[in-house]
Amino acid sequence: MATPTHPATSTETQPQAPTFADVLRARRVIARHLRPTPLHHYPALDRLVGARVLVKHENHQPIGAFKVRGGLNYMAHLSSAGRAQGVITASTGNHGQSIAYAARIYGVRAVIVAPEDANPVKVEAMRGHGAEVRLVGSDFEAAKTAGEQMAQEEGLRFISSGDEPLLIAGVATHTLEILEEAPEVDTIIVPVGGGSGAAGACVVAKTLKPQVQVIGVQASASPAAYLTWKERAPRTAPNRTLAEGLATGAPFMLPQRLLWDHLDDFVLVEDEELLDGVRLYLEKAKTLAEPAGAAPLVAALRLRERLAGKTVALILSGGNISPHQLHMVLHRPPVP
Secondary structure, X not given: OOEEOOOOOOOOOOOOOOOHHHHHHHHHHHOOOOOOOOEEEOHHHHHHHOOEEEEEEHHHOOOOEOOHHXXXXXXXXXXXXXXXXXEEEEOOOHHHHHHHHHHHHHOOOEEEEEOOOOOHHHHHHHHHOOOEEEEOOOOHHHHHHHHHHHHHHHXXXXXXXXXXXXXXXXXXXXXXXXXXXXXXXXXXEEEOOOOHHHHHHHHHHHHHOOOOEEEEEEEOOOOHHHHHHHHOOOEEOOOOOOOHHHOOOOOOHHHHHHHHHHOOEEEEEOHHHHHHHHHHHHHHHXXXXXXXXXXXXXXXXXXXXXXXXXXXXXXXXXXOOOHHHHHHHHOOOOOO
């Protein structure tokens, strides 16, 4: 059962929410390092969903996930003193890869605190980009608490994976690319873990085309963000999903403030459905999604009747699936 909690900081002490102008500035920063990711149309997915389906391939990013946009934007704004100080963050994997990747480019020491059972593919990638990875705790919340303590003890700058405007503005550029390439899009479906990607999608969509429906999707096994959005109050919840990209047990309140104001709907899906979604992407779109990245496709299948005849963009947020997860997917019966 969900239990009330208090945000880590009050509204008064939280950073200011990013604006559309911040997203435009972030695009200029990110364009120095990344090309826009593909937005592909798959008729086979159209037939499944009953709508025109466009897939935003963030799994084609150099780290295999959309988070790289935020990391680059954040590091570009660090002062010389901030870069010399070094940074530390907590992550289940993709955010950590983003910080590691950007820190290498900008010459910043990066320490990533991840749960002890973190996805080994993501851990290897973080280390490959030069970050120091420390495996601490049983889940993201434990890793986050440890990282905040290490920051104080070691004099490092702690980067919140959710309550950071520069990260939100950076990842929001995926939606800017979607609507510039396909302004006819009616609905955007985006995964929600901490909520930065969905919050960024709302900032852009509701500025450029307010009638666009932005729908978030989270795992029912880790529903803290969903419950916080639904009840308009901070809520914690069990954090048990196999999809580490959706695995948060407590909300980040900066993105939640944006979601409260602008998110049109929020869907919960089962872990078994996420594995089926990965398999569907392999079969129908010939692309590899991690379970969190498959969440928008699963939500679209849930919402078939509502989406009938519309043009729907699915943000495939990442493709960093572990060998164990892929084994589970390939040994499941075919999706009907």
